[in-house]
Amino acid sequence: MQKIRYIERSTSRECIEQVYGEKAVRLVYGDGIFSRFLFKCILPFVDGVFSKVYGYLQKTAWSRKKIRPFINAYQIDESEFTSPTDSFGSFNDFFIRKLKPACRPIASDPNKAVLPADARYLAYQNVSEVPGFFIKGQTFSLETLLNNPALARRYAEGSMVIARLCPTDYHRFHFPCHGVASKPHLINGPLYSVNPMALSKNLSILWENKRFVTEIDSPEFGTVLYVEIGATAVGSVHQTYAFDQAIQKGQEKGYFSFGGSCLVLLFEKGRIQLDADLLSNSRRYLETYAHFGESLGALV
Secondary structure (H helix, E strand, C coil): CCCCEEEECCCCEEEECCCCCHHHHHHHHCCCHHHHHHHHHHHHHHHHHHHHHHHHHCCCHHHHHHHHHHHHHHCCCHHHECCCHHHCCCHHHHHCCCECHHHCCCCCCCCEEECCCCEEEEEECCHHHCCCCCCCCCCCCHHHHHCCHHHHHHCCCCEEEEEEECCCCCCEEECCCCEEECCCEEECCCCCCCCHHHHHHCCCHHHHCCEEEEEEEECCCEEEEEEEECCCCCCCEEECCCCCEEECCCCEEEEECCCCEEEEEEECCCCEEECHHHHHHHHCCCEEEECCCCEEEEEC
C-alpha cells in the first residue's frame, strides 16, 4: 500500500504522514489474502467491542506511561498545552488536551468561515462533482451519510469539507461560523478506521460509521450541517456546547475520545467560496494539513 501524502498548508510542502499504529492498519486494510479475510469476516464482528475496550484502557492510570514516548515520537509541541504534561492522569486526558488560545488564532474577517479542527482537509465546491477521495472512481453517498433523502437533495450541489483527525492531532473541534446550533442527531453505525488506507479499500466507511449531525443556523452562511464521524478506538463523541443557543465562530463544539476521527461540513449551494488551495489540493487527491481557526472560505 502506498504512503499517505498530504500538503502542509503553512509551507506548501508535500509531506508523508507518520501513521500511528501503521502496522495494524496495514494488516487489517491491506491487499493480502489474510488482510481481506480480516476485513470481510472478522472486523464487522469485533470493531465495536475493540473500540470500547481499547478506549477504556486509554482512561486508566496505567496508560500515562504512553504519553512521553508518544510526544517524542510525533514531535508534539508541549508549549501549546494549557496544562503541564505531567498533570495528565491518563493517555486519554492527554489526548483531549486543550490548547492556549494564542496558539490557534481565529480568522477575524466576518466574511470568513474557519477550519473547525487541526486536521487533514479535502474540500469540494460542488458535492455533485466530487470525483472520489482517496482512490479514483469511488462515489460519495450524501444520502447515506445524512440518512435523510430530503436533506441530501438540499445539499446535493452545495459545498463539502472533510476533516480527518489523526491520533497525533489536537482532538477538540470547533464551530466554523456564528449562529445557533441544534442538538446533534445520532445515526448509529460501526467504528471502522478512517485512515486513507482503510478508505481506499472501502470509501463507504465514511458514510456508514457512527455519526452525529448538527444544524447550524448561520446569518451569514445559511444552514450549515456539521457531522462528527467516529472511528476505530473512538468510543464516544463529547459535545460541550449548549444546544439551541447562540454560538460564536471558533467556539469549542466538543471533542473525540482516543482514536482517529473525522468531521464533515456541508454548506448550501451559493453560500460559501472555499479557499483555492484547499480545492486545488483536493483535485489532486491530496489532503491539506491545516490548523483550527485558519480560513476555510468566504461569503459568496
